[in-house]
Amino acid sequence: MSVVLEEGVHLQFAEPGVPEIQMQHYAFLVDDDTFDQVYGRMQSSGLEHWADPQGTLPGQINRHHGGRGVYFKDPAGHGLEIITRPYSSPR
Template sequence: MSIRFNHTIVAARDRHVSAAFFTHLFGLPEPTVWGPFVSVRLDEGVFLQFAEPGINDIQMQHYAFLVDDRSFDEIYARILQGGIEHWADPQATLPSRINTNHGGRGVYFRDPTGHGLEILTRPYGSAA
């Protein structure tokens, strides 16, 4: 049996704003609307579907994305250009820096709803 990840629903205060933030920052095609979702397509047919749950208290979730070095440079440049607060660590104690964990590079930042996003160039557990 083959099991592949297909999609997840990401709670948002404004589904259009969150999807646009994501597509701009990651350099992806414009999002599409389907029913109550604004969908962003990632590689291999995976979708992030932004939805507004209709509650005030949206719990922060963490989403990490493995990217190649060129994509990291492009995304990080947009983070800097946009003046987006970012950190080298998930505890947000090392502001305006990236890390070199696992023999690669990584950075943490937040989306408009407050979800924690991470981009990294080497998966955890990689040889340094």
């Protein structure tokens, strides 16, 4: 499956069971409206999701860095994340 994003970005997701692909984590910074749309689709489809990357807070979102975030997996088991604020950098 391929997802086409702005500025010529293409994401291609592998099918489950492809042994040579290692699990990866991808985080996407989105605005609040996009988060609401994506999260609404996740909830209406029953997509399993978590507030933490370890998967100990199922069905929840987090409020890290003054925004919102949620973790979920693609069909091949890669960890995906959408966040509304960038990760805080050390000062």
